Amino acid sequence: MFVKVCGLSTPEAVHEAVNAGADAVGFVLTASPRVVSPPQAAALLGGVPEGVAAVGVFRDEPAADAVAIARAAGLEWVQLHGERTAEDVKTVHDAGMKLIRAVTMSAAPEAFGNWGEELLLIDAAVPGSGEAWDYGSVAAIPALTGRRWLLAGGLDPENVSQAATAAVAWGVDVSSGVEASRGVKDLDKIRAFVKAAKA
DSSP states (O other): OEEEEOOOOSHHHHHHHHHHTOSEEEEEOSSSTTBOOHHHHHHHHTTOOTTSEEEEEESSSOHHHHHHHHHHTTOSEEEEOSSOOHHHHHHHHHTTOEEEEEEETTSOGGGGSOOSOSEEEEEOSSTTSOOOOOGGGGGGOGGGTTOOEEEESSOOTTTHHHHHHHHTOSEEEESGGGEEETTEEOHHHHHHHHHHHHO
16 A cells, blocks of 8 residues: 655654655645745655655646746655646656646546546545545546555545545545644654554
8 A cells, every 4th residue: 555644844744654654755835734845845855765755745836837846845746736637747747757646536537537647646525624535436436447546535544444445545645634733743643544554
């Protein structure tokens, strides 16, 4: 199970995620309670070893802007939320970067197709709510068969194993589910989440 821990903003949280066995860590570079600046992300990157993907997360920024900001932070991965096109995928790849394209369960069927991104992230119909949803409904999307994709939205240490199984997920992504309060990571929860997901 591929595990991404997102919204990290302190060296301690990065260390905990990496030590616990996370395959990817995410730094939010867009308006959010978890936002970090490119220089902050660059500093946090120092705690990310080779082999762990470091991802810059963006919401509605144009792909070219996201690429420029991620590059300033020294990141090789970009995660794009919001309404996207195949041209956005090309923009990221032309810059020599890898892409996680995020879609919500309420997106049009064609949004779940393979546009050439490295990973697809499937979020709740209402992203950012932190609430659990019908994870099993993802298993019924034919376009995901044989693909690498991450399940997100409302996951926590208690429900991740059941949710990933129901969705037949290749990987999982967590942010608010490992927080002590909004934007503040709980190191014990990070450890527990990665352990539960990997089990």
